[in-house]
Amino acid sequence: MLDLWYWPSIPGRGEFVRLALEAAEVPYRDRARDEGVEALVADMKPRHGIKPFAPPYITCEVEGREVTIAQVGHILTWLADAHGFGASDLPKDLELIMLQLTVSDVVAEVHAVHHPVGVSAYYEDQKDAALVAAKHFREERIPKFLGYFEDALSAIDGPFVLGAKWSHVDTSLFQLVEGLRFMFPKRMAAVEADFPKLIACHDAVAALPGIKAYRASDRCIPFNQDGIFRHYPELDAA
Ligand SMILES: N[C@@H](CCC(=O)N[C@@H](CS)C(=O)NCC(=O)O)C(=O)O
Incomplete structure (x- = not known):
C-alpha cells in the first residue's frame, strides 16, 4: 500500500503530492490525517533505510523492498513513472x-x-x-x-x-x-x-474528475495561517 505522510493540519507541500494521486485516482493512505501528528513524529524515526529530512514523504514497495521517498519533486517523479501520469518519454x-x-x-x-x-x-x-x-x-x-x-x-x-x-x-x-x-x-x-x-x-x-471529487470531499482542507500559503493582508498589494 502507498502511504503518504505529511503534517495533518495544513495543505502545505503535502498537497502537491495529494493532488497528483487524487487526479490519477491512485489509492493511498494519508497516514497522519488518519492517525494524528504523533504517528508522523514516531514514523520519522529511522526504521528502515535513510529517514526523510522532512515531510512530505511516501513509503511504498519498490522491487520487493519498502522504500521511503521524500522531496516533493522526487516523490512526484517517481509516482508519475509508477502510475503512468508522466510523459513516458x-x-x-x-x-x-x-x-x-x-x-x-x-x-x-x-x-x-x-x-x-x-x-x-x-x-x-x-x-x-x-x-x-x-x-x-x-x-x-x-x-x-x-x-x-x-x-x-x-x-x-x-x-x-x-x-x-x-x-x-x-x-x-x-x-x-x-x-x-x-x-x-x-x-x-x-x-x-x-x-x-x-x-x-x-x-x-x-x-479533472479525480480533482473534482477530491475537492468536494472532506479530505481536501482549506489553506490556513500555519501552512506555506498564508494570507497576511499587509503583505499583499496590486
Ligand atoms: N524541499 C523539501 C522541503 C520539505 C519541507 O521543508 N517540509 C516542511 C513542511 S512543508 C517541514 O516539515 N520542514 C521541517 C524542517 O525543515 O525542519 C520538499 O520539497 O519536499
Missing part, C-alpha cells in the same frame, strides 16, 4: 522534472516571504523583513515565475504541459495558482490576465 520527462523542481523553488520562496529571517521564528517577530520580502516577491518573482510557466505551457497546444494529457506538473501549477490567489488576492487579480495559458491549465486541472 525520457526527453519530455526530463523537462517535467525541470518544471517540477522550479515549482519547488517558488514554494520555498513563498515560505520565505512570511519567514524571511528564520524558519522557526514567529511571523510577528520578522514582520518588517516580511514586508520587504513580499514587495520583491510580488513585483519581481510572481511575474518571473508565472511568465516562465506560461512559456512552458505555450510550447505546444494545451491545456496541459504535455498537451491533452495531464501530468503532476499541471496539478502542481493548479495548486500554485490556488495558493498565490489565497496569499496575494490583490496581486493575482492584477496580473492573472498576463498568464492565460497558466489559468487555462489551472481550470483544466480543476475539471
Whole structure:
C-alpha cells in the first residue's frame, strides 16, 4: 500500500503530492490525517533505510523492498513513472522534472516571504523583513515565475504541459495558482490576465474528475495561517 505522510493540519507541500494521486485516482493512505501528528513524529524515526529530512514523504514497495521517498519533486517523479501520469518519454520527462523542481523553488520562496529571517521564528517577530520580502516577491518573482510557466505551457497546444494529457506538473501549477490567489488576492487579480495559458491549465486541472471529487470531499482542507500559503493582508498589494 502507498502511504503518504505529511503534517495533518495544513495543505502545505503535502498537497502537491495529494493532488497528483487524487487526479490519477491512485489509492493511498494519508497516514497522519488518519492517525494524528504523533504517528508522523514516531514514523520519522529511522526504521528502515535513510529517514526523510522532512515531510512530505511516501513509503511504498519498490522491487520487493519498502522504500521511503521524500522531496516533493522526487516523490512526484517517481509516482508519475509508477502510475503512468508522466510523459513516458525520457526527453519530455526530463523537462517535467525541470518544471517540477522550479515549482519547488517558488514554494520555498513563498515560505520565505512570511519567514524571511528564520524558519522557526514567529511571523510577528520578522514582520518588517516580511514586508520587504513580499514587495520583491510580488513585483519581481510572481511575474518571473508565472511568465516562465506560461512559456512552458505555450510550447505546444494545451491545456496541459504535455498537451491533452495531464501530468503532476499541471496539478502542481493548479495548486500554485490556488495558493498565490489565497496569499496575494490583490496581486493575482492584477496580473492573472498576463498568464492565460497558466489559468487555462489551472481550470483544466480543476475539471479533472479525480480533482473534482477530491475537492468536494472532506479530505481536501482549506489553506490556513500555519501552512506555506498564508494570507497576511499587509503583505499583499496590486
Ligand atoms: N524541499 C523539501 C522541503 C520539505 C519541507 O521543508 N517540509 C516542511 C513542511 S512543508 C517541514 O516539515 N520542514 C521541517 C524542517 O525543515 O525542519 C520538499 O520539497 O519536499
